Amino acid sequence: DYAKPRKVRVAHLVGMDDPTYSITRAIEKEGISLFKIKLGGKPEVDAERVNGIAALKGVAGLTADANEAYGSTEDLRNFVQLLNKRAQRALLLIEQPFLRNSAASVKNAGVKIPIFADESSADHRDIKKLHELGYKGVALKPHTKTFSGTLLALDELRKYRMPYAVMDLTTATPVGYVVGAAFAARVNTAAGVELNGRQYYRAWDKLISRGFSAERSSFEVKNGLSNVSRFSAAHGWGVSDKAFSGYFKFSK
Numbered sequence: 001d002y003a004k005p006r007k008v009r010v011a012h013l014v015g016m017d018d019p020t021y022s023i024t025r026a027i028e029k030e031g032i033s034l035f036k037i038k039l040g041g042k043p044e045v046d047a048e049r050v051n052g053i054a055a056l057k058g059v060a061g062l063t064a065d066a067n068e069a070y071g072s073t074e075d076l077r078n079f080v081q082l083l084n085k086r087a088q089r090a091l092l093l094i095e096q097p098f099l100r101n102s103a104a105s106v107k108n109a110g111v112k113i114p115i116f117a118d119e120s121s122a123d124h125r126d127i128k129k130l131h132e133l134g135y136k137g138v139a140l141k142p143h144t145k146t147f148s149g150t151l152l153a154l155d156e157l158r159k160y161r162m163p164y165a166v167m168d169l170t171t172a173t174p175v176g177y178v179v180g181a182a183f184a185a186r187v188n189t190a191a192g193v194e195l196n197g198r199q200y201y202r203a204w205d206k207l208i209s210r211g212f213s214a215e216r217s218s219f220e221v222k223n224g225l226s227n228v229s230r231f232s233a234a235h236g237w238g239v240s241d242k243a244f245s246g247y248f249k250f251s252k
Contacts, residue, residue: 009192027058041069047082054087073109106134124152143176
């Protein structure tokens with residue numbers, strides 16, 4: 001619903017090398033309660049890490065991203081079985097456990113936590129096959145896999161009644177942030193929106209001040225939410241012509 005912009009829940013990324021204090025800081029400073037955890041492909045180590053994060057005060061929801069690191073359905077099943085009850089309740093989905101071209105059937109893994117595809121979904125034409133393999137949903141990336149491609153994928157997902165989550169990449173600049181947040185605020189995303197460019201860009205504040213100074217407050221996360229109401233121009237899914245021209249003038 002483009003005409004009714006609203007706030008959207010933000011997922012904070014926890015990378016393999018990110019310290020625990022980055023989680024507590026996000027909770028205390030921005031009120032974030034949803035966290036996406038990167039996995040390394042070792043069931044015991046991954047489960048211990050997820051159990052520890054789930055136990056932190058203020059953590060209400062989790063997603064886990066294996067980035068193709070699991071070699072078999074047995075490894076994935078072992079990981080889930082090693083999770084304690086609190087972690088299993090908090091874990092909303094597991095993203096891309098197997099290699100992108102793997103023919104492994106997610107149905108054979110025997111896990112109740114929904115498995116979402118990422119790298120396996122290059123475009124909308126992959127979704128039928130993913131559905132047949134047992135994937136419950138797909139990660140959408142309107143800022144990196146093109147906005148038009150995301151709309152085509154969204155149409156296919158609705159056809160198969162598959163849920164979806166909206167994910168970001170570190171390469172997504174403030175323009176990508178705006179597109180991702182504005183898109184996620186207008187669809188029924190299963191796990192908020194991941195906006196990790198804001199976490200890892202060293203010049204993030206400088207990029208905002210040069211291209212989006214008037215909308216700076218809309219890049220703030222309060223109570224775990226991103227408020228995209230300031231990005232409600234008539235064009236560009238929330239990115240005004242003025243903002244676009246100002247940003248790209250700086251980027252050249």
